[in-house]
Amino acid sequence: MTKPIARARTITLICLLCQAAFFLANRQADCFGAERAKLLLAQDNIEEPDGQFQDIVLFLPRGDGTRGSFGAVNPTPQTAKTEWFRLDQEARKALKEEDVARADQVFNQAIQEADRRKQIEPGVVNSLIGLAFAQHKKHNFAESDRLYEYAMRNVEGLYGRSSSKFADFLADLAWLYTQHGKPDKAELVLKQAISIREKTAGQYSSELMQSLEEYSRFLKKTERATEARLIDARIETIKERQKTE
Numbered sequence: 001m002t003k004p005i006a007r008a009r010t011i012t013l014i015c016l017l018c019q020a021a022f023f024l025a026n027r028q029a030d031c032f033g034a035e036r037a038k039l040l041l042a043q044d045n046i047e048e049p050d051g052q053f054q055d056i057v058l059f060l061p062r063g064d065g066t067r068g069s070f071g072a073v074n075p076t077p078q079t080a081k082t083e084w085f086r087l088d089q090e091a092r093k094a095l096k097e098e099d100v101a102r103a104d105q106v107f108n109q110a111i112q113e114a115d116r117r118k119q120i121e122p123g124v125v126n127s128l129i130g131l132a133f134a135q136h137k138k139h140n141f142a143e144s145d146r147l148y149e150y151a152m153r154n155v156e157g158l159y160g161r162s163s164s165k166f167a168d169f170l171a172d173l174a175w176l177y178t179q180h181g182k183p184d185k186a187e188l189v190l191k192q193a194i195s196i197r198e199k200t201a202g203q204y205s206s207e208l209m210q211s212l213e214e215y216s217r218f219l220k221k222t223e224r225a226t227e228a229r230l231i232d233a234r235i236e237t238i239k240e241r242q243k244t245e
Contacts, residue, residue, distance in 0.1 A: 057092040060133065066217065068172040071129030071151070073122040084114040088127050095130070100137045107131040121158055121165075125151045129169065132176065141180040148173050164207070167196040171214045183222055190215045204241040212238075 058074060059067040072092060079085050087110035094103040107127050114123030128151035135144035152169060159165040170193040177186035193211040201207035212235050219228035 057096055060095055070133040070172050071126035073126055084110055084119055084123055087113055091130055100134055103134045125154050136176055164200040167193045190218055204238050209235055209238045
């Protein structure tokens with residue numbers, strides 16, 4: 001009788017070990033899945049208001065294979081609940097669908113709502129920049145520039161011309177200037193962004209690299225390939241430096 005009992009105990013022990021291993025594997029898979037979801041969320045640069053994913057427009061296609069933010073906001077949970085943000089997102093979705101007339105109308109509503117509630121940035125500034133892009137789409141280039149420049153004066157008043165926040169909005173302005181036949185102004189803006197990034201983020205920062213990439217694209221677009229190669233070499237230096245950090 002002792003051998004069958006021993007065998008039974010051995011089988012029971014094996015079953016218990018298998019169950020424990022199965023539980024541990026599932027637990028690890030759950031943890032990996034949660035971490036993977038957080039990583040994907042971070043890669044998309046989207047926050048998770050109230051614990052739920054949010055379908056938001058962070059970038060708009062420029063029409064030349066590149067895209068710009070044009071004032072789009074990655075919202076905090078509090079901002080995501082505001083009427084201004086709802087309107088601003090509605091306008092951006094209309095632009096993405098090429099419904100420019102609707103975008104124009106709703107951006108104006110968003111500006112009025114933000115102004116009423118004294119929401120300057122995020123708020124008035126961001127919707128003004130979105131509206132500037134809508135005017136560009138309507139080929140109202142002078143009005144597009146005017147709106148964007150007005151928004152930048154607000155940013156300057158809030159944060160100063162040498163702030164990282166000021167630099168955040170310069171790439172899309174430079175792109176508009178280029179499209180509107182003002183390459184000299186575009187280059188000044190791009191160089192200003194690079195100068196700000198060097199001082200605020202550092203010589204080997206991702207922020208500086210992004211500004212350099214925008215400048216390189218501008219140089220290639222304006223057929224200045226030799227200068228573009230020098231900028232590209234600097235970008236590669238930053239990438240190599242970041243690998244060692």
